[in-house]
Amino acid sequence: MSEIATDLPRPQAASVVTEGGLVRGLLVTVAIVFLALFLVLPLVTVFVQAFAKGWDAYLAAFREPDALSAIRLTLITAAIAVPFNLVFGIAASWAIAKFEFTGKNLLVTLIDLPFSVSPVVSGLIYVLVFGSQGLLGPWLIEHDIQIIFALPGIVLATIFVTFPFVARQLIPLMQEQGTAEEEAALTLGASGWHAFRTVTLPNIRWGLLYSVLLCNARAMGEFGAVSVVSGHIRGLTNTLPLHVEILYNEYNFVASFAVASLLAGLALVTLGLKSLLEWRYAGDLAASGRRH
């Protein structure tokens, strides 16, 4: 093959879809400049600002009770929202990928809804339903249940905003894998639960981890929806992103950027783990990457 090729005149580019050197260089430069300007520079600024007055000022931002409370609230919220979405995501994608039922397309569309709705609207929906002037407001007040301006509201808004992550990743994966392996397990005498645990779950484990990672990053970083339902009560209903905003509005830049650096750090770790998963288990993540 290669012997024949050497006898022929070499084409200008290695392939017909490859551009010449100048165009290629230009495209790469544009991409790099763009990334530097809009991604790297802001990220560096966060850390530069956070450490502008040294380590002590940086650490002082985390000794504040309000900051600690915000960290705690963010962790609690994520600890509830992520497992909830994990269960919901698996259940929804299982139903969509492995069964035929009426309303399936509607369910798929609804799962995508949080991606297309502005987070502020998502938060507002809960205020309109659970707020004191809302649909269920009088009943909730009567029974002394507080949802809006409290943890339940923050968790609900976070769940709403993050629920597509797991389902969206798993649906194509499960659809591609089909049901033959589960059927094989059932004919061998396994119960439905046993088949799920030993066959379905191992087949989706890396896709699941990947989506949980992204879901968690979004749950901890969500601002808009949470901002509407939280009420910004310092030390009580402020999550990390809200705390950053409050500090910033008070011109407390060092503390603000210090807390922000925590979120930026979370993003970097997520990005690193995500790349690691993509590199190591590409075949298991992509629906088309099945080995046979």
Add this chain to the structure above:
Amino acid sequence: MTGSTAIRVETLSKTFDTAAVLHDLSLDVRAGELLALLGPSGSGKTTLLRIIAGLDFPDRGRIVFGAEDATRLPVQQRAVGFVFQHYALFKHMTVADNIAYGLNARKRADRPGKSEIKRRVGDLLDLIKLSGFADRYPSQLSGGQRQRIALARALAVEPRVLLLDEPFGALDAQVRKDLRRWLREIHDRTGQTTIFVTHDQDEALELSDRVAVLAKGRLEQIGTPDEVQEAPVSSTVLKFLGDTIEVEAIAQGGEVRVEGRLTPVTAPAGLVGPVKLYARPWQLQFAESHEAHLHGTVRSSYRSQGRQRIEVDRPEGKTVVVEASDTARLPAGRAVGLRILAGHVFAG
């Protein structure tokens, strides 16, 4: 080696959405036999197999295992071994874990001990001649090897019946032939009641004790490979079992004439008037014009599986294929006569 009825399928009907895939289908499977469900795609053969397995449920009719009505029995309790066309091996498990899956899935009280499971897996790996492969993963095996593992996995639970859905459908021609013979050997050694689905006539006729020919959700015929080949009950069965030529004929008093000339074919009693005569390519012979039943001109000739086949255009426009024993090439355009040596007639 075959005996009592192991599985009875009674007037089974199944409809998917609006399309009926099985119509009042009944058949008996004898204990210890190797039964082929043969039919074109869409004949309902895979659906029948899945209903027997408990992976699908019929709209009407019953499935009886021995004396037990299994129609509504969940798949886990049917004790069937199912082998899928695309193997469906658990790809995150080793070969040994795949084979042991059914044993490990049992409730603690019924589960054999670890060493017993290991021994059983070892025996099965010996049986399928893959002894050194216990710690490999399915992705490291060839298609033929994977299908053998799938069979061992199904046999490990000692099923009442082994069900194979187009088991060789995804394999190369050569591997396919080897595996066929190998499956027959395994069957002879284990005496396991086995049903396998195929659309390949050769596979069904070569491998099975009995063949059930399905078409459009109905059972056309069930019998030994010799019976279905020598005495097909319908033109559907005949045509599906191999290449045929179709000729207009006239039947009267048991005799069959083609273009006014008597053929050696006999018509069943009661079949009178215009009929269709069907013959295989090897049931025709080149003949002199005065003793030929058919006339035509040679269109082309080619070799198929080492035998010479000649396409002959008949004057009314139809083309018939003849298999000649001599290998002399006939030039295109040569006028030839054909004599019918044997065949079957059915009402046109």
